[in-house]
Amino acid sequence: MNIKSLLLGSAAALIAVSGARAADAVTVAEPEPAEYVKICDVYGSGYFYIPGTETCLRIGGYVRYDIGLGDVGSFDGAKSVDHQNGDVHSTWYKNARFTLKTWTGQETELGTLKTYTETRFNFGNHNNYGTGTFTDAYGAHPAGNPAGFKGVSLNFAWIQLGGLRVGKDESAFDTFIGYAGNVIQDTIVPYGDFDTNVVQYYFDAGNGFSAVVSLEEGSGIIGTIDSYVPHVVGGVKWTQGWGAITGVVAYDANYEEVAGKVRVDVNVTDAISLFGMFGYGTDDNLNDPANAIPAHGRGFYKQWGGNWAWWAGGTYKFNEKTSFNLQVSGDDDKNYGVAANIAYDIVPGFTVTAEVDYDHYGHFNDPASFTNVNWTNADKKNSVGGLLRFQRSF
Secondary structure (H helix, E strand, O other): HHHHHHHHHHHHHHHHHHHHHHHOOOOOOOOOOOOOEEEEOOOOOOOOOOOOOEEEEEEEEEEEEEEHHHHHHHOOEEEEOOOOOEEEEEEEEEEEEEEEEEEEEEOOOOOEEEEEEEEEEEEEEEOOOOOOOEOOOEEEEEEEOEEEEEEEEEEEEEEEEEEEEEEEEEOOHHHHHOOOOOOOOOOOOOOOOOOEEEEEEEEEOOOEEEEEEEEEOOOHHHHOOOOOOOOOEEEEEEOOEEEEEEEEEEEEOOOOOOEEEEEEEOOOOOEEEEEEEEEEEOOOOOOOOOOOOOOOOOOOOOOOOOOEEEEEEEEEEOOOEEEEEEEEEEEEHHHHHHHEEEEEEOOOEEEEEEEEEEEOOOOOOOOHHHHHOOOOOOOOEEEEEEEEEOOOOE
16 A cells, blocks of 8 residues: 555545534524614603514603691691601601603504503602591591502593504593693692593694594592493683683583683793683582582583683793792682792703792681582681702603
């Protein structure tokens, strides 16, 4: 055997072994290309595409901490009982809240498909002095205002396709015409109830004219519908650069009563905006006896006392960070309120608001007019309170 034959034989052996091993080799799959989250700017800032879909999602909310003092019940003052001697003391009202919000949007052949949800979690004292008792060595005492978990509330959960909206919302009697100013205590004189399931249709002509029709279930003992007949709300609005004129009318199916509100908003300058709102409602079927259980006299929409009520106020922006907000209100039963605050943006997304509030009850502790008293546990005819709010929005 010569060297040439040896080399050829060795090469053949190597090829055979390599082929055998190649048959057993593991093939490694190439990695899938990474699918990064893409920004969706169709519906505003903060949206992104849910991977693998054409749906845009936004997640937001806020964390809030309130510190209140003043007359119990009317605003945010509280009372508690001394654990050592049973004396009653005024104390702080506190509430911490985490709110989670979600928005979605998607374009379809029938229009834009949207959803919105808002869930709130609260911890603090309940401001329910006198509603319960505890007993110790000194005897029985009002339960005071123990701090604790105050529950979870689903404030919004609706679906909207084009102009049709269904789900949990706040009444169009309030949302379409607008809330009563940029103050925290905007319901010293109440302007309507809020929480309800709805079937709504919105129309926007695109030239400043818009309208809404809303079928509503209401909420609570006196507000939830008691038959197949829903509450009905209708509204129209005219919006231009100078401001807007809005009107809403509501039919309370439980008591067969009607209430309405008209509102004017005016943008005086870039720094000053003003509003005025007037409400009127019938109450022929709302005058229940003073000892009725549950006592009412207002229905779901005409929450103010008597037939008519008014609200007015505005905002003055000192600069990009600081604004002053004011609201004054009154009704037919001589209930009056004033709320004023200063809101300051420490940094973008973090706002501190200091507010002072005053209210006057026109029929305080009058048994014959019990149904015309505000739905609070206020302990004075004239009350003053204050609130300091810290809020981080995201």
